[in-house]
Ligand code: SF4
Ligand code: SF4
Ligand code: FES
């Protein structure tokens with residue numbers, strides 16, 4: 001791989017071409033907020049939290065799906081970007097029913113942490129309060145649609161890492177929901193191997209094991225990356 | 236975990252000529268996963284909607300994950316998973332049936348039941364749909380009432396058959 005010069009937040013960097021802006025930023029300790037990105041699976045650019053400004057490009061682009069190019073001038077924390085991050089976060093909260101105090105993930109939730117990060121002190125949009133199902137049909141696990149942010153990390157882990165393809169997405173717009181098989185209860189899935197990877201991949205309190213109670217969730221999303229690294233090494 | 240995914244062509248209903256149409260389409264497309272949408276079109280054209288057992292059949296033949304097929308179906312507004320009305324009358328308007336009087340049957344239905352294709356009666360008892368060739372051309376004009384194929388129909392016969400269903 002050849003090296004190219006890019007500029008991030010006025011810092012000049014020599015980086016390998018072919019990397020995404022997100023990879024380069026993480027390698028250089030430049031903070032980028034992400035939600036749908038998960039180490040070990042492919043990026044889909046779904047959450048729009050990682051938007052960056054690139055000189056000469058009118059639109060904001062997602063750092064996780066945009067590759068660096070020679071002489072790119074990138075900005076990661078302008079007022080415009082901060083404003084968008086705050087809006088996006090508030091909309092994530094407004095779309096479903098996020099009542100942190102009674103959530104299994106309270107204190108260990110990536111969405112909650114994001115709220116702190118962008119200093120969200122209120123939600124300026126009307127909450128949708130949709131009627132959401134809680135699928136408790138699996139013997140060990142629960143899927144609570146109230147807390148799902150449609151990042152599709154579970155979908156990608158289940159297909160790319162476990163190879164089970166239990167999860168997918170139905171409908172579109174605000175009616176999108178995660179589905180198992182033919183929109184069948186999870187417990188009746190013909191494809192789920194009950195491996196539990198999706199639980200660790202999920203950033204919120206949407207997927208969790210029945211064996212825990214409120215606030216006790218302990219997710220380890222990093223196991224996905226470790227697993228994939230081992231697999232690449234042939235272990 | 237539990238429930239088996241149905242099923243081979245035989246297991247579904249080998250009396251239903253529409254299965255053959257879908258099977259032929261899949262074969263023509265070489266069971267390629269990326270022909271899914273076209274195959275779903277064929278199925279929806281033959282049934283007026285996508286019955287669950289047909290979706291399962293297609294899923295199995297194309298060796299696709301169920302979730303991917305369901306996801307595709309739910310994404311496009313064109314596809315429908317439900318038939319409308321407690322009973323459905325699907326009139327074939329393919330070439331053979333057209334020539335043998337399908338439009339006459341539709342006129343008769345509109346006259347007797349005040350329903351045009353795509354409509355459902357106010358009491359939700361009867362829904363009328365049209366399909367483009369259900370694979371029973373030898374029986375033209377053909378109509379599928381619920382799941383039964385009725386062939387060589389006259390105007391009187393269609394009214395009687397429908398009445399027998401919805402009474
Ligand atoms: S438990 Fe494993 S196989 Fe089952 S849905 Fe989750 S990731 Fe897929
Ligand atoms: S269940 Fe969790 S991992 Fe899956 S889309 Fe929803 S928030 Fe993301
Ligand atoms: S992390 Fe880049 S769009 Fe979600």
Ligand code: FES
Nearest residue numbers: 327329332371372
């Ligand atoms: S045209 Fe009606 S069955 Fe073929």
